[in-house]
Amino acid sequence: MTRCADLAADDSREGTAPPGDRWLLVEHPGPWGRVAFAQSGLPAAAVGAMDAWARASRGRVLLIRRPGRRAGDGPRRWFRVDSRPGHESVRTGTVVDDAGLVDAVTAPGTPHDDPLNLVCAHGRHDVCCAVRGRPLAAALAAADPDRTWECSHIGGCRFAPALVLLPHGFVLGGMTPAEGVAFAAGYAAGRIDPGYLRGRSTDPPAVQAAQRHARLLTGEHGVDALRLVAVEAPAPGRWRVVLGDPDVVVDLAERRVDAGRPLTCAATAPGWLREFDVLGTA
Structure with missing residues (x-):
């Protein structure tokens, strides 16, 4: 059966990372509903607290679990991540039951x-997220088990497998398991x-596209390189993105x-794609 990720092999990836300045990751072994944190058996108070946090902080809430394993009845981890440039950080803690998730959105953690x-x-x-994502998660877990988690829906299912590298919030898609292991190792060493x-x-789609082209142009792979200086819209459908370190x-x-x-295996109506053409660089 031909699935969405097969049909999207030639789709442009750039500019498709989902928006989010912060991330709240909650260990929940399953089962996960289609709308993960709202339909996975979590108490209404926790769902409400997480939803309010996401709205107030331009955040994303994801359920996480260890690849190939189910947690027991002991404490479960949470991570609260700040991906904003210059503020990249992760704090973590545990909860002993679902009721404790209400506090996770504000707890100081460590x-x-x-x-x-x-x-x-x-x-x-x-389906593509499971079929393509689980082999990547297994390969990453074999190479670096403490840092690797399976997670709930990110967005852009047709680019499965989707890999998110935190705390910076870089989103990659479509790589093989071996390539994913190499990219994660590079990120841990300060390269993307x-x-x-x-x-x-953290960036709007046009900036995401501009930064990727600038990295390809300059060969600059540092995770903090090519910071956003300014973005302008000189005309409808036109963007000028000014980047620094180095200046491009x-x-x-x-x-x-x-x-x-x-665009997804579950969708029934045709979708549309956002594409970017580079008009010039300086």
Whole structure:
């Protein structure tokens, strides 16, 4: 059976990272509903607290679990991540039951210095995420078990497998398990490879696209390189993105393209794609 990720092999990835300045990750072994944190048996008070946190902080709430394992009845981890440039950080803590999740959105927790590798494996939301995500999660867990988690729906299922590298919020898609292991190791060493980069969650789509092109142009792979200085819209569908460290200006044209097909395995109506053309760089 041909699935959405097969049909999207030639779709442009750049500019498709889901938006989010912060992330709340909650260990919940399952089962996960289609809308993960709202339909997975969590108490209404916890769902309400997490939803309010996400709205107030431009945050994303994900359920996480260890690849290939189910947690027992003991304490479960949570992570609260700040991905904003210059504020990248992770704090963590535990809860003994679902009721404790209400406090996780504001609890101070403790600093967590290691990066986190998240792989979307949310099969109930989209089959491609499970079929392609679980082998990547297994490979990452074999190489770096403490940093690796399966997670619920991220967005852009057609680019499965989706890999999120935190705390920076870089989102990659479509790589093989071996490539994913190499990219995660590079990120832990302070580098980001633009080859499968969809973007950084803190940036709008045009900036995500501009940064990827700037990385390809300059060969600069540092995780903190090419910071956003300014973004302008000189005309409808036109963007000028000014980046620093090193200094690069990227002019882009944004197009909306009818895909002529549903974009996910669960969708029934044809969708549309956002694409960017580079008009010039300086």
